[in-house]
Amino acid sequence: MMPRLVGAGHVGDIKQLYIAEEGKILVKLNASITMTNALALLLPCFYVFNIEYLASSKNVFLFLEAAMMQQTKEAKKRVGINKFFQELE
Secondary structure, three states: OOOEEEEEEEOOEEEEEEEEEOOEEEEEOOOOOOHHHHHHHHHHHHHHOOOOOOOOOHHHHHHHHHHHHOOOOOHHHOHHHHHHHHHHO
16 A cells, blocks of 8 residues: 555656555646645655555655655665765755
């Protein structure tokens, strides 16, 4: 069980974004929403549904939390994310 963004259209020409979980569409996002805003809406879904990030994608989601939402507590525990942020400075 993991919320995800689903896009309808073609690569480079996504017409519609959805937040889906277990093969069901939870939310049809406004067609004018940006990918950044869609990601910002996806992240809280994990907290609302009390779902942990999959190990294979945990670094990506912790990076997004730190970069987009200033939630750095968990990200600071991850060496790869710390190195990446240090290189950005």
